[in-house]
Amino acid sequence: MAEIRVFPLSCAAQSYSWGKLGLDSEVAQLLASGDPLVQIQPDRPYAELWMGAHPRGDALIRDNRIPQKTLGQWIADNPACLGAKVKDTFQGCLPFLFKVLSVNTALSIQAHPNKELAAKLHAQFPEHYPDTNHKPEMAIALTPFEGLCGFRPVEEIVCFLQTIPELRALIGEVAAEQLERSGSDDPRGVSAALRVCFTRLMKSEKKFFVDQLNMLVKRISQEAAEGKDTSGSNGDLLLRLHSQYPGDIGCFTIYFLNLVRLEPGEAMFLGANEPHAYLHGDCVECMACSDNTVRAGLTPKFIDVLTLCEMLNYTPAPSSSKIFPAAQSPLDPCVYLYDPPVPDFAIMRIEIPASIKLYLVSAVDSASILLVIQGTAVGTSTAAASEMALQRGSVLFISANESISLQLSSPDGMLLFRACCLL
Numbered sequence: 001m002a003e004i005r006v007f008p009l010s011c012a013a014q015s016y017s018w019g020k021l022g023l024d025s026e027v028a029q030l031l032a033s034g035d036p037l038v039q040i041q042p043d044r045p046y047a048e049l050w051m052g053a054h055p056r057g058d059a060l061i062r063d064n065r066i067p068q069k070t071l072g073q074w075i076a077d078n079p080a081c082l083g084a085k086v087k088d089t090f091q092g093c094l095p096f097l098f099k100v101l102s103v104n105t106a107l108s109i110q111a112h113p114n115k116e117l118a119a120k121l122h123a124q125f126p127e128h129y130p131d132t133n134h135k136p137e138m139a140i141a142l143t144p145f146e147g148l149c150g151f152r153p154v155e156e157i158v159c160f161l162q163t164i165p166e167l168r169a170l171i172g173e174v175a176a177e178q179l180e181r182s183g184s185d186d187p188r189g190v191s192a193a194l195r196v197c198f199t200r201l202m203k204s205e206k207k208f209f210v211d212q213l214n215m216l217v218k219r220i221s222q223e224a225a226e227g228k229d230t231s232g233s234n235g236d237l238l239l240r241l242h243s244q245y246p247g248d249i250g251c252f253t254i255y256f257l258n259l260v261r262l263e264p265g266e267a268m269f270l271g272a273n274e275p276h277a278y279l280h281g282d283c284v285e286c287m288a289c290s291d292n293t294v295r296a297g298l299t300p301k302f303i304d305v306l307t308l309c310e311m312l313n314y315t316p317a318p319s320s321s322k323i324f325p326a327a328q329s330p331l332d333p334c335v336y337l338y339d340p341p342v343p344d345f346a347i348m349r350i351e352i353p354a355s356i357k358l359y360l361v362s363a364v365d366s367a368s369i370l371l372v373i374q375g376t377a378v379g380t381s382t383a384a385a386s387e388m389a390l391q392r393g394s395v396l397f398i399s400a401n402e403s404i405s406l407q408l409s410s411p412d413g414m415l416l417f418r419a420c421c422l423l
Contacts (some may be wrong), residue, residue, distance in 0.1 A: 003079060004066055005383035005399035009369070010035060011302045012050045012057035018105045019047025026142055026282035030373075034393025037223040045104070051369050051395050052097040053421075054289060059395070061304035065385055071397060075367070083366045083400030090342065093232040096345035098369045098419035099285040101139070105244040108299030110308075112136070115271035117311055119294050126218070135290035136342045137270045138324065138418070140349065142252035142373065145281030148257040149268055151316045152178065154190055157197070160255040164233050166216040167255055170204045171197050191314040198256055199309040202249060202296055210247045217242050234259075237279075241298065250277070250297025258319035265349060269324040269340045273313040284371065286419045288344040290334050332362065343423055350416040352408065361418070368420035370396040370404075371377050375414030377406040 010215060014028055022042035023029055027049045031038045040046070050057035053072035060070055060318055068074040071094075075081060079092040086095065088219075099376045112135035113121055121129035139145065151157075161168050161176045168176050169199055182193040216217040220235040230236065234254050241251045260268055262283075270276050277298055296308040329335035334356075336349040352359050352375070359377075361370065372394040379388040390396070390406070398404065398418075408414060 004385050006381045006402050008062040009059040009395045010062050011059045015045050016046040016047035019045030020102040020104040025100045030393035049100040053094045056096050081367050081399035084201040086366050086421045095421050099155050101284045103278045103280050106298045108295040109250045109277045110293050110295045110299040111275050130291045133290035135288050135292050137287040138340050139285045140267040141264050142282040142358040144281050145262040146279040147260050148277045149260045149322045150258050152258050153316050164167040166212040171200050175200050194314045202305045209249050245298045260319045260322045267324040267338050268322050273311050275312050284417045286345045286347050346422045354413040357408050359406045363401045363403040365418050366400050366421040368398045368418050370418045373415040375410040377408045379404045379406050
């Protein structure tokens with residue numbers, strides 16, 4: 001029998017408390033339609049679907065002719081499936097983890113270290129920083145998606161400092177004035193002033209910031225009740241975050257970080273040291289294989305304010321600059337490529353119109369994982385043992401340099417996402 005190098009996967013769901021509940025969650029919907037035997041519990045959060053070989057969520061192989069049970073075991077026994085360049089560059093491991101996220105309440109204010117800092121943190125605090133790798137991430141919206149990402153332009157932050165006395169009280173007059181005086185002709189001076197302000201905020205004494213936060217929330221609530229416009233102080237978002245994480249310093253970060261809204265198909269890329277927090281919506285996400293996260297708010301988990309404030313990239317930029325563009329492939333008009341400035345991963349969005357009934361998922365020189373978001377087809381490949389029925393929620397592992405022919409059966413085309421590594 002020919003070696004099987006393309007096969008379906010059954011993927012692990014993670015029930016973090018911030019996830020959407022039951023079938024409100026895109027993760028749960030994908031699980032349910034991908035495997036009719038899955039029972040979805042209506043009161044359980046379905047936060048993340050992990051598609052990859054991560055030890056805490058190694059995908060199961062759905063092909064009983066393959067002796068290995070999990071993708072991680074199979075790759076370890078068949079490292080050539082990664083592609084020669086990927087195998088050599090990433091020491092025989094799949095370099096990315098592909099996910100779907102369904103976010104109901106905010107994730108923590110966080111950033112991910114670069115490789116140099118990751119090695120240092122892992123050596124000092126292995127219980128909090130479990131590996132030595134960096135963790136760049138990219139999120140592509142499946143539904144309207146909101147997140148905080150990167151520092152706002154200084155003039156926006158200064159405007160908040162001048163109109164929100166509770167914020168100014170936490171930062172202090174000296175630091176606030178230093179930021180107000182910093183000129184756009186001196187980017188290093190701006191970054192230094194921003195660092196001082198943000199660090200003063202994050203290191204505020206607990207009782208003091210809780211008092212200021214309560215005053216602010218009370219004031220905004222009253223204004224909202226009187227029908228006043230609270231958008232100048234980000235009122236809606238403040239009240240929402242405060243209801244999710246009452247008394248949390250992270251509520252104040254909305255005055256420093258950009259609120260980024262993505263429409264389906266739009267993406268944001270989060271490089272090392274970029275402060276961010278996902279707030280609401282569903283997305284596909286791809287990241288380098290790492291669990292290193294430095295947190296400082298909107299979370300009950302371990303927080304490391306010192307490390308976070310030290311490591312951040314304090315370069316202000318407008319929220320529009322955080323949207324990462326996709327490039328339509330010159331070879332295949334159905335393919336849109338999101339190719340971030342890191343070697344570990346890239347994502348393709350494949351939109352097959354209803355007019356196309358036969359489509360070739362082309363070979364790339366990298367192992368890849370294919371996720372079906374919409375549509376149905378029968379897939380055939382010389383590297384698969386038999387025909388594969390594909391529908392919403394199906395996940396396939398495709399070895400390097402293998403292609404799949406799809407015979408579409410859905411009236412409204414297909415939407416697929418494919419994660420790979422383009423060295």
